[in-house]
Amino acid sequence: MSSFGRRVFIQWVFMVLLLSLAENGISLDLHVVVTNALDGNFDLTVYCNNIDPTLHVLHYLDSYQWDFSGNVSSTKPPFLCYFKWGDLQVHTYNLFVSNWDNGCKEYCQWFIRQNGPCKYFFTKLVCFKWN
Template sequence: MSAFDRRVSIECVLIMVVLLSSSKGGMSEEVHVKVSKSVQLHVEVTNSLEGNSDLTVSCENIDPTQHLLQSNASYQWDYSGSLPFSKPPFFCSFRWGLQDHIYNLVVPLWDFDCKQHCHWVIRESGPCKYYSTKLVCFKWLKT
């Protein structure tokens, strides 16, 4: 199973758990989901757009500042705290030209390798992340 398929499968399971736990009828037991725990992360984003395009990155839940990255430039956040599902700190927007996309750069249920440093490479087709030495790319989330 590819990393993308695994991520989609886990998202589907989470959605089902949330829907089942929020329904008032049909279940006799409560479903509890552990929301978050405290973590320390370094999350880095590198602009790898074609044609020397500038990239604006904004992760409003962690930092209200919009960061303008020129071609091949990077920005890094150092983060200590919890990763709540309701307000994920690394749910970010990415803008260049007339393009506007969103993506959640850190999801604690499957980003086990992100404990200390996550390095994302932003391309037109979607964000890519290094898993050890292998670059794995994902599709942008639908807005």
């Protein structure tokens, strides 16, 4: 087999493996922490029904942690969460996406703000928009 043929074959095998993992889910041990960092001292209600059927109300700067062990799949993400404060509409965000969330490893800490969830990448706080 030529050098080019080997490279194409290896890339094909790698892609099949990745697609299989994405379809079947990836088994992980995760610890996800959410901290209420809303301006104005609002209480934050958090609900992640794929991992925990309980509504959690967090006062300003309070945190809640979920410990998860199992498969993370794209069809039923455990950390697709709903956030509400004051009389505002409900916001959603997936706090762990296995395809790109390598910065989390086993421990993810999120700070919830009005404009969206934020987390540190090394020493820089990066914020994302709500879904």
